[in-house]
Amino acid sequence: MRSWTTRLLVFASLLWWAPAALAGSGVPADPSEVTFRTLDNGVRVLVKENHGASLVSIQVWVRVGSRYETRENNGISHVLEHMVFRGSASLGADELKRQIEGVGGYVNAETARDSTRFEALVTTQFYARTLSALADCILHPRVEAKDLADEREVIGAELSARLADPTFECGEMMSAARFKTHPYGLPQGGTPASLRRLDANLLREFHSQYYVGPNMSVVVVGDVTAADAVAKVREAFSTAPNRKPPPVAPPAESPLEGPRKVSKIAPIQQVVMSLAFSGPGIGTPKDVLAMDVLLTALGEGATSMLQSRLRGTPPLVTGFEVDYLTQKDPGTLSVTCILPRATMNAVQTAIRGAIREIREHPLSDKQLEQARNVLEGQYTYQNETAAGQGGSLGFYEAIDSYEFALTYIDEFRRVTADQIQAVAARYFDPDAYVLAVVEPPPRGGGLEARSWFLPRPAALESVQDVAGRVASTFSALAFQELH
Template sequence: MPPLSSQSPIHIEKLQNKLTVLVIPRPGVGVITADLWVNVGSADETPAVNGASHFLEHMLFKGAGPFGVGEIDCMIEGIGGVLNAATSHDFTQYYMTAASANLPVVLRALAQMAQNAHLNAEDVDSERQVILEEYSIKQDNPQGVLWEELYYKAFEHGPYRLPILGTPETLANIGQPELKNYYERHYTPENMTLMLVGDIEPARAVDLAREAFGDFTRPYRPLIDRSKLTTQYASAGEHVIEKDANDTYGMLAVPAPALCGNAREICGLDVMQYVVGGGEASVLYQEVKEKRRLATSIDAGYSHARHPDLFAVYFTCDDPVRAELTRSVLEIFDRAAQEKPTPAALHRARKLLANTHAFSLETTGGMSGTIGYYYTITNDVKFEREYMDTVLDISAEEVQSLAQKYLAGRQPVQVAVRPKKG
């Protein structure tokens, strides 16, 4: 398959029922990815139905329209295709890739999942057990516990405080009526984007999308009014969990901005992230792991999120050196605010980011995932279209200024999962 360019033309059309269709033609690749983005995630849940977005992701494969349990999987795999789904704080995504000639089959499956999920009570009860097992596996994983604890402790309140999977308590209270209500409120054409990337003409792709989805009508009635959501960060503090583990897994985090309305700043923060803590040539890796031998692994990062989020440093270490490690990280944060990155460090960070973004666009699935994500979050393609040019234009002065704004003098929230004593 030839590489896919970030500047491949994007054709955008809104159907009469308000479903947005984005088409990126890739002549000659022979396949097409159909990627349905539902603009709902755990950030859109109330505490009473925490976990509903992810629960629905499971349930849509349990039958929809004329398809019974498992039949959609069998149909797509039977034509040589692949399919999967994902849920995050900000979205739920269903994606399928198959030979281009089979796009009508793929769209029929997605359309039925979007509008006619069975949500049978017996299937809801059985799938709840599957999700509880998934929750249990995550609780046995120190890294999974760490991330969930970080988001819970870092926010006094806000859309990212609730866990994506929910909890055993909330899952026990989500039954067929609650899922049906949540589904009918959020799975609406107005709240969806259909990405089609592959070997097809845009006009033909839109016609097939209209044929599959055109009769789908349902009013959008969100459970939460996003315009009224606010984020309040918690005060600095240290939170430790003891589990059966060989090493200590730790994170420290400081506030970071939302993506929307902060495009250049977000690109600058990406560059800052790579200078400070991205990869083996970064300052954190070289000083904390290689020079001071305080960590067995260390990395930094944050998400391009719809709401204010976190800039976090993740590490593994021996527990007795954790406090010293934390002090070292905060010293590096302060130094990043006092000193501009060297030309070599800046060049490395910009090139790594540009290459990583380019690699994400090399396949039809990668392109639909990257562009579909940013369109879902920002309701525009501008951020992705301009991302690489903006990253390559970020200056050393901008990186230093952002470190002054977001890193210097910050008292982070700290969480750690350490081995049980004794």
């Protein structure tokens, strides 16, 4: 599961629809309410009827992201996502966006490590037209040298803006230090050098390899009938090639055997520090469920273990967040803090002490029940909207199976304190971690410090400025600020 912060980031851009798009159940769906079909060309279709409002969420998840890249073509997934919005042979540049927003709809796309997601939210009367236009641009994007040059400028500006955020930079440093051989260590959006190496031919080849029927899932949730939605998806995606994507088997990452430390000086006033420990991938689902409950007990809410250690009297940090993103392959659980330089050692000691405690002592019945309740509330809130339900279904469908989303609450409710302790012992070592630090210059160091509080940006890169602003707002709320 994604941590609450990341879940908010993924779906915050959708919440302005919430008052009119309540799903009612608060969970993605009863398994019997989801219609699943595999089309003749391999496209997987998921439909959930939700007639609470005349809205339809359409999400297309492609199983490609930085996990499927190399250092040479790093960033190509994100560039290709942008090129989809340059139009197709039948739709001009930005016409997809204008067509959807022109009827009061919303369209966006994000690229992550394991997947690329395209989404639209429109009223029922326009969903067939929107589905057709979205499929056209996804399957047949116009990839020309001039368009690529224009988008390279846009993406370069995005990259510069992200690197100006010390929390983002700290996260990038942490990932690179943790994943030395696995592509999870690559920057999700590429680097200036790797972006310059990409040309139109490389993008067309990459698209032909990964934008194929068996590598796509189309999720439709809202005011539709299942039979009609499946038929419309079949028509819209009829030209998706029926061939498998290239097999990808990233090298296994070596275990952490001690601390790995990376640091950088930046013109800021407080330190950004992240401690990261090993975490499971979706291939071990029971461990994922236990890790989600563990994360909640460790750092979510006023009664969490780290809240008392880091935000006591006097507080050691200005703010902190605990983050664990379920991915296809094993990842990390990280604790990121904003803090004064003077408390760096004390904060490291407090975090490592909490990790040691959760390894050596099971949660109490009260701690376990509180963590379950908080996690259930978060997941229920996330899935209040049709778009939220579609996002949960699509997220797990992209890395494993949508069924994980349907049974999620029941399954984590079965997690025991002994299982959590066992998972902590299996993945955590208080003496084996990554420490990433972005810190202010020493006094007289020649860099002008700036005052800031920048929330951690979304794991998924948005192409919409407004979505980024909303996501940042909710990220700041999710970040453990002073109360």
